[in-house]
Amino acid sequence: MEITGVEAIPLASPVDSVEMKLGENDQSVAVLPVLVKVHTSSGITGLGETLTYDPSGEEARFIAKGVSSLATHLEGRDPVDVTQRWTDLYQHVKRSGAFKPLSAIDEALWDIAGKDAGKPLYELLGGSAGDVAAYATFPHRKPTDRLIEDGSWLADAGFDSMKITVGTDLEADRERITTIAESLPDDFGLSMDANTSYGFSDALSLARTASDLEMEWFEEPIAHTDIDGQAELNRRTGVPIAAYQSHYPHYPAVDHLTANALEVYQPSLYISGGVTAAKRVSTLVEAFNKRFVPHAFGPLVNYAASLHVSLASSACDLIEFAVYDDEATDPGEYIASPYVANQTEFSLDADGTISPPERPGIGVELDDAKVEELRLD
Structure with a gap:
């Protein structure tokens, strides 16, 4: 199995922005996801995600570009060798500071590993x-x-x-x-x-x-x-x-x-x-x-x-x-x-505990129509 492509999708905030006071400063805060899809030759797609609190969407777009830059070091590689992929990318990230793109890609690779094994990530x-x-x-x-x-x-x-x-x-x-x-x-x-x-x-x-x-x-x-x-x-x-x-x-x-x-x-x-x-x-x-x-x-x-x-x-x-x-x-x-x-x-269980679903990988299923609706230009 090889990585055939990496897709970064910046999304508009699904929740309303709020005004927060952090120390002496007032700050408008939203939650803008940057969704990452890592595609493979076997047809398995891994999902990962990072985020920004910038309501303008500019940081989300910038992060998406960072994902695309790191993707050039992934195509043709084995996604299940997650530790080695992380180490390879870290050599670039430790200089550029692109830890948000690295984080989302790493989550997606682990999602692929779980799906390939047919087991939940944990x-x-x-x-x-x-x-x-x-x-x-x-x-x-x-x-x-x-x-x-x-x-x-x-x-x-x-x-x-x-x-x-x-x-x-x-x-x-x-x-x-x-x-x-x-x-x-x-x-x-x-x-x-x-x-x-x-x-x-x-x-x-x-x-x-x-x-x-x-x-x-x-x-x-x-x-x-x-x-x-x-x-x-x-x-x-x-x-x-x-x-x-x-x-x-x-x-x-x-x-x-x-x-x-x-x-x-x-x-x-x-x-x-x-x-x-x-x-x-x-x-x-x-x-x-x-x-x-x-x-x-x-x-x-x-x-x-x-x-x-x-x-x-x-x-x-x-x-x-x-x-x-x-x-x-x-x-x-x-x-x-x-x-x-x-x-x-x-959601939270009645006893106050929370756990992921028993699906392979990280256990998330996307609504692709809603993803497209929220996608930033």
């Missing part, structure tokens, strides 16, 4: 290591009273924790997390994400409050490049420090683990280097007895790949689940990718 990665639950996140900052209401709404749907955003003002955030934590249903967990917006001193102060509230974790409290600062926060506070969604591929995990900088590692498959790199992060994390909780905000092809890696990791018991519709009857229903014909198969 079986190729070593089989299931145990159930994976989902925690809820939102694509926008919500007022405190609404988040308190959301806690009961999410708990009724089967979620046992949620993550909120912080990072605008120390005292306001302290009051916010205290009010929410004390108002949530019993045994319902709460974590927070500052998106690297705090300096060390303020992050330490808020982390101490989070420790007292027994929060699940404090995500990206300071600059993600400040390994020493993260390690100091991890040492001086009781709340677990989480990050890694902004790192790629798996090599930086070595420095974080050696420094004991993080308790929770959250690689984003769409940028970290796909299944190959995320699986390597999970192996490193397990060796240091840390948690592996992938950052999985976004569209479904990438989410499906993230689920398979999570299910096969003994360091993982939790994955992110984005709740896009505040008015949904069931917040555990996956709605972000209408171009996936079987997206209902990726």
Whole structure:
């Protein structure tokens, strides 16, 4: 079997753009998928995906060009030799920085490998290591009273924790997390994400409050490049420090683990280097007895790949689940990718766990008509 072609399809956002405040900046955020199809001489087509939050579509188009550039190094090669294909492409990507194209291609190659073997991807990665639950996140900052209401709404749907955003003002955030934590249903967990917006001193102060509230974790409290600062926060506070969604591929995990900088590692498959790199992060994390909780905000092809890696990791018991519709009857229903014909198969189970369907590969079936409807010019 040989690779005969690679197709990159930038898509318009299937969900509405929202305004988010990240630190001092207001930012319009959408979810624009870049779908990748890797075609083969055997007729098997592999699916992969990366994404951008740029509502203009320009970054999505740019990523698609990057995929086309990397494709010249793939045609005529065996797609099932995924590790070697990743290594070959990395030699180009480490100089160009094209980690999003690499990630989507890698997911598609693993999809081909699973389809060729007739097995779900997680079986190729070593089989299931145990159930994976989902925690809820939102694509926008919500007022405190609404988040308190959301806690009961999410708990009724089967979620046992949620993550909120912080990072605008120390005292306001302290009051916010205290009010929410004390108002949530019993045994319902709460974590927070500052998106690297705090300096060390303020992050330490808020982390101490989070420790007292027994929060699940404090995500990206300071600059993600400040390994020493993260390690100091991890040492001086009781709340677990989480990050890694902004790192790629798996090599930086070595420095974080050696420094004991993080308790929770959250690689984003769409940028970290796909299944190959995320699986390597999970192996490193397990060796240091840390948690592996992938950052999985976004569209479904990438989410499906993230689920398979999570299910096969003994360091993982939790994955992110984005709740896009505040008015949904069931917040555990996956709605972000209408171009996936079987997206209902990726919804939260009644017991709060989530798993991919038992289909070969990553388990996604496309609605090609909807793909064409969403395709950017």
